[in-house]
Amino acid sequence: MGFAALLKGFREVLRSARRARPTKTRVLCPRCGSEELKLSNWLDGWLTPTRYYCQRCGYVGPIALEVDEESAQRG
Ligand SMILES: [Zn+2]
Known part of the structure; x- marks a missing residue:
C-alpha cells in the first residue's frame, strides 16, 4: 500500500470521526417503537x-x- 493511499484512509477515519458526534443514540423496537429494548447477546453467549x-412486545x-x-x- 502506498503512502498516499494510507493517508487517504487516515483522512476518511478523521472525517467519519468528526461526523460521529457524541450524541446519545436511542434504540427503539422496530415492531412497536418501544424504548424498552435490551441487548440479549449476554443470554446467548x-x-x-x-x-x-x-x-413490551417480545420482539x-x-x-x-x-x-x-x-x-x-427536531422532529
Ligand atoms: Zn416491541
Whole structure:
C-alpha cells in the first residue's frame, strides 16, 4: 500500500470521526417503537451476534431502530 493511499484512509477515519458526534443514540423496537429494548447477546453467549429483545412486545432480532436524540428532538 502506498503512502498516499494510507493517508487517504487516515483522512476518511478523521472525517467519519468528526461526523460521529457524541450524541446519545436511542434504540427503539422496530415492531412497536418501544424504548424498552435490551441487548440479549449476554443470554446467548459471546459467539452469537448482538440481538435485541423488546420487553413490551417480545420482539427478538438483530435489527433495532437507532434514533439520535438530536434528530428526534427536531422532529
Ligand atoms: Zn416491541
